[in-house]
Amino acid sequence: MMASGADERMTGRNGKRTAAILSALWMGLGQCYNGQWLKGLVFLLFQALFLVVFFDFFHLGLWGIITLGEIPVLDHSIELLAMGLISILLILIGLLFYALNIVDAYRIGALRDGGQRPPSLSETWKQLTDQGFPYLVIAPSMILLVFVVLFPILFMVMLAFTNYDLYHQPPAKLVDYVGLDNFVNLIRSDLWKDSFFSVFAWTIVWTFVSTTVQVALGLFLAVFIHQRGIRLKKVFRTILILPWAVPSFVTIVVFSGMFDDNFGVINQLLQQVGIGPVPWLTDPFWSKVAVLLIQFWLGFPFSLALYTGVLQSIPHDLYEAADVDGATSWQKFRNITLPMALYATGPLLIVQYVGNFNNFNVIYLFNKGNPPVPGSTAGGTDILISWVYKLTFNTFKFNYAAAISIVIGLVVAAVSFLQFRRMRAFREEGMIE
């Protein structure tokens, strides 16, 4: 009712600043000033409710994440840490809305300064669902992601800087921040130092061999089935994809039984063809071979499926042109198929390398990282992640577990980042010339 009067008053004056300041004072005030009463009221109420509902929680959480509690038994440091993180995340989300509210007041104010009528509620709604539709749709999943993915990561990062272990554990004791002590102790401790390099070396070999072979095998089979003369292509593909269809932990546990030194099927078969029993589970070398074989089996169907798709998308005229030039099959593979296939699947290759670097399931379910190696805290097949898991949970060093996870995470992230940047698929978006 007073909108028209206000319009006249505001024209040509600096209403956008006033609106922005009002909105900064309390959410929605600027909107009311702009004449968007309902929107303003909703915002007003939003801030009031946000503060009323969360005030105590924020107070406890923010105090808690800084002090981690002051009185043992009464204060539960780990709960306080979690509450603090949730508080900070909620406050950030609140601040985001707060900022949007100020920007909105400023924009509408500018519109009015230019003599335009502020959009009505239905117009605002239309604009929101039209232009803002993508944001509207992803908003719920983004908020969920914050709490399901971001929160645990932040929680872990915080733990890496505390002394959270058996002797500093609620309820009896409080947890304290210890700065970088965990990282320093990890480097110094004999427990880690002595076995680290052998584990790290095996991790690299494991990552490289398992991934490369599973990819090469998948590519080879895909090319083979793709040949023109091959019949029953669908049958072959279906059969070869089966290892992928069975849940991997079932496969691993079954294989672990088949590789048993004394009673396993594999050794029985080997003995029938005259090869002595192979110590698959008790000899470090042979258990490494066994776990690699299992990973080949588990990994190749994915590559097969991937390359089957890629091969079908390679334009046929390339091969025809090669035929005209008199290229051999190998030349065609080397110069057409391989570059095209790798170009299309480069990012996925990195994902597979990283996946195997941290392939805890296969290692742990097959033989728990065993067999033991004299004088070492790591077993013969332990890769970094499984070794760390055993050591930290066995010694109750939750803080060390967090610290090492951060280190592993950083290494993986750095390698992936460099590789991704070098990949042509990311650098340029066109096809191969």
Next chain:
Amino acid sequence: MMLGKKWLSATMSLALALSVLAGCAPERQQATTGGEKSEKLVVWENADDGKQLGHTKKLAAEFEKKTGIKVEVVPVAILKQQEKLTLDGPAGKGPDLVTWPHDQLGAAVIKGLVQPIQPDASVTGQFDESALSALTVDGKLYGLPKVTESIALIYNKKLMPNPPATFEELKSFAKSYTKPAEKKYGVMFEINNLYFNHFLVDAKGGYVFKHENGKYDPSDIGLNNAGAVEAGKEVESWFKEGLLPNGLKGDTINGLFKEGKVAAVINGPWAVLDYKQAGIDVGVAPIPKVNGKDARTFIGVKGWYLSAYSKAPKEALELMQFLTGKEALKSRFLETGEIPPHKELINDPVIADDPVVSGFAKQAAMGVPMPNIAEMNQVWEPINNAFNFIATGKQNPEQALNDAVKIIKEKIKTQQQ
């Protein structure tokens, strides 16, 4: 930009407000540490065994009738109780009495989950010394025992009418009887596992942690001293002389014993039912003397502990004493088959006249508890690896045990860091 400055000042004032908010301690709900009386006691009993649960419920009802104090029995998995208590205790929903194997007691004391008890000497006097020491941490008693468990010699009466009197005789019997080609073995047990070979280590003079005045010293490890090396050589000899097969596993032992190929095994009471069902006529006897000394096996004790969050510790202790009284433990044995570490009950006809049970009970009475301190967690894997290296000839006993103790010490150092 005007707006930029505004932004800055707004953010600053907000940060200031937040830091004030974070600076002073907020009001917290006072957790339950004593104070008001609760009108009932709560007991967490093993959820995995219906018989045990049923028996405790029955006793709870009796206690209620006798004293007028209400008792609620809640089933909670025995290995989950500690974890659950860390959450439920501070929240005021915790029980008064909890139960778990004694080797987890040390960690629970560190976490502050249980409180020491001081029952009369007439109460503690009923139990085996070893069972009480299992429930003692740093010289303080934290609970009363209800069950004790030990391994013993289980023999096939058809193949071994009478168990030998000494371990040396047992070994020479094994030598004369064993024919690996026919899968016939005189005596089989997991000699490459500290849990099963502790009596050898102990008899030769080795020990896990020095134990004095109810306290373990985790810095004094006796698993590579001269006695332990002797035990290591004993382990080595069983494999070298072909008395035990390579790649020895519990499953293999049970399988062969059930086929009637093995004259005697060393195993716990949990295995007996399975053996009997396979049609073996089993006898149970204490493990024969080693070097003329009693075979002191590792025993496991399950006790009732008093929660640190109990609102009525006096009444809870009364209930604990009732649950571990002579009559209660006797009826518990009759219903669940759990052997009580109770001096009088061991000589009671219900136990003494049962040849299987009395064999285990006698062995348990002379056993030593597995160390209950949290450092014990670091011992198992390295030491069993070492015995495996000895068994497979990868390392000689001295070297294997020295390596193992070095790793154990490093792990303990890391744990305590």
